[in-house]
Amino acid sequence: MDAIALLIAASLNAGTLLALAALGLLINERAGIVNLGAEGLMLVAAIAGYATAVHSGSDVLAFAAGMGAGGLLAALFGLLVIWLNTNQYAAGLALSLFGSGFSAFVGLRYTQEKLGPRPSFEIPVLADIPFIGPALFKQHPLVYAAMALTLFLAWFLYRSRAGLVLRAVGESPESAHALGYPVRRIRLAAVVAGGALCGLAGAFLSVVYTPLWVEGMTAGKGWIALALTTFATWRPARVLAGAYLFGFVTMLQFHLQGQGVQIASQFLSMLPYLSTIAVLVLISSKPGFIRANMPAALGKPFFPGS
Numbered sequence: 253m254d255a256i257a258l259l260i261a262a263s264l265n266a267g268t269l270l271a272l273a274a275l276g277l278l279i280n281e282r283a284g285i286v287n288l289g290a291e292g293l294m295l296v297a298a299i300a301g302y303a304t305a306v307h308s309g310s311d312v313l314a315f316a317a318g319m320g321a322g323g324l325l326a327a328l329f330g331l332l333v334i335w336l337n338t339n340q341y342a343a344g345l346a347l348s349l350f351g352s353g354f355s356a357f358v359g360l361r362y363t364q365e366k367l368g369p370r371p372s373f374e375i376p377v378l379a380d381i382p383f384i385g386p387a388l389f390k391q392h393p394l395v396y397a398a399m400a401l402t403l404f405l406a407w408f409l410y411r412s413r414a415g416l417v418l419r420a421v422g423e424s425p426e427s428a429h430a431l432g433y434p435v436r437r438i439r440l441a442a443v444v445a446g447g448a449l450c451g452l453a454g455a456f457l458s459v460v461y462t463p464l465w466v467e468g469m470t471a472g473k474g475w476i477a478l479a480l481t482t483f484a485t486w487r488p489a490r491v492l493a494g495a496y497l498f499g500f501v502t503m504l505q506f507h508l509q510g511q512g513v514q515i516a517s518q519f520l521s522m523l524p525y526l527s528t529i530a531v532l533v534l535i536s537s538k539p540g541f542i543r544a545n546m547p548a549a550l551g552k553p554f555f556p557g558s
Contacts, residue, residue, distance in 0.1 A: 259500075259507045260387040267492075267499025268398045269453050269461055273477035274484070274491045275398075275405060276322075276449025281481055282409065283442035284422040284549040288344025289329055291474030292351020293447055294454035297322040299359040301455025302465045306365050314459045315394075315452055322451020323444045325351065330443035334436050337553050348474070356467040367463050392460055394452075398492070401449075405488040418442060422547035425554040435554055450474070476528050483531050485545035494531075501527045 273290055280287045287293075301318035305311060329347050332338040378389040409415040418438060420428045425435045457473070458465055476498060484490030505520035535542060 254383075254386070255507070255511075257383050257387040259503055261390060262503040262506075263496060263500040264388070264391060264395055265461065265499070266502045267496035268392075268395045269457055269495075270473060270477050270480060270498055271398045271402070271492050271495035272394075272453035272456065273450045273474060274480040274495055275401060275488060276446035276453070277478055277481045278405070278446075278484075278486055278488065278491055279418075279442050279449070280446035281486060281550055282422045282547055283418055283439045284425060284547055284552060284554070285330070285333065285439055285443055286340045286344065286551045287326070287329060287347075287443065287446065288341055288478065289325070289347025289351065289474075290450050290478055291470055291472070292348035292355075293322045293325055293450040294351075294457065294470045294474050295355035295468070296325055296351045297451030297454030298458035298469060299355045299362065299465060300451075302365075302367075302458040302463075303358075303362055305367055305459045305463075306362065309368070311371075311459055315455045318451040318455025318459075319448040320451070322454065323448035326447020326450070327440070327444050329447070330440040333553070334439050334443070337555065340551055340553075352468060359465050359467060362465045363467070365465070367459070370460060370463055392456075394456055394460070402488045402492040409488070419547070422549055425549050425552075429554070429556055435556070439554075450477075453477070472525065476524065479528050479532055482542065482546075483535060485542065486547065487545075498524055498527065 273294060277287060277290055297318035300321035301314040304317035305314035308314070325347065329343055332343050333340045373390065373392055374385075375389040379385040381389070407415075409419060417428065417433055420431075421433065421435050421438050421442075425439075428438075429435045453473075454470070457469065462469065477495075480491055480494045480498070484494050502524045505523050508515065508520055
């Protein structure tokens with residue numbers, strides 16, 4: 253029973269990493285912008301957060317550095333695709349490649365660095381409940397923050413005027429412009445906010461989840477987060493549920509190995525990626541469902557007066 257509680261706790265931890273990045277990408281795509289650079293954003297933010305944690309000893313500053321790095325790179329991406337009409341897909345791939353190379357270069361001196369013991373967290377009283385306590389109430393505060401962010405985004409997108417405008421920009425930027433809304437500035441704000449969340453996910457990875465710095469440590473999690481937004485049909489609650497599902501699959505491999513299950517470790521390591529492919533195949537079998545939920549102007553450039 254304790255092993256199952258620990259598996260659930262680890263799944264929430266792993267799922268939070270994906271949820272933060274996927275929620276950021278969801279904000280991007282709700283505004284009509286596809287950002288394929290999530291992997292690069294997370295890597296640059298991971299080394300920025302890790303270096304800040306090493307030198308300052310503060311996790312809060314590390315998270316701020318990760319969000320700042322992610323937001324700054326995303327702003328550059330936004331300027332390229334929103335104002336200069338650079339192809340969104342090509343710019344995103346270039347950003348991903350740049351982030352991988354730049355983080356590897358900057359992170360060379362930090363491969364031998366070590367962070368001190370990480371603080372433990374638990375909610376008083378609730379953490380002492382048998383099974384439920386260790387599974388749910390001994391988590392890092394960012395785990396609960398991701399849940400709160402999901403609720404906020406669901407309210408923001410479907411219950412607030414600003415969220416309605418953001419969705420209108422992603423559905424029909426021409427109509428939003430005709431009504432007097434600054435479409436390009438709204439899109440840039442969404443891209444920066446999404447980049448900051450991807451950055452927070454990267455900092456969480458290197459400072460809390462591992463905690464260490466290794467070149468290419470995201471290992472495709474940015475791409476999984478990108479797939480999650482489609483898997484969740486651009487709905488915040490579904491993004492969170494999907495992130496926990498992928499987090500569970502990721503942790504299941506370690507649990508099975510710990511239990512001595514006689515399956516090749518290489519196959520178990522492939523499980524998260526195989527599940528991603530399986531989900532994408534299932535989604536692709538219903539293209540009409542995806543089109544019905546996808547922002548109509550996703551990936552399409554917009555120029556006032558064009």
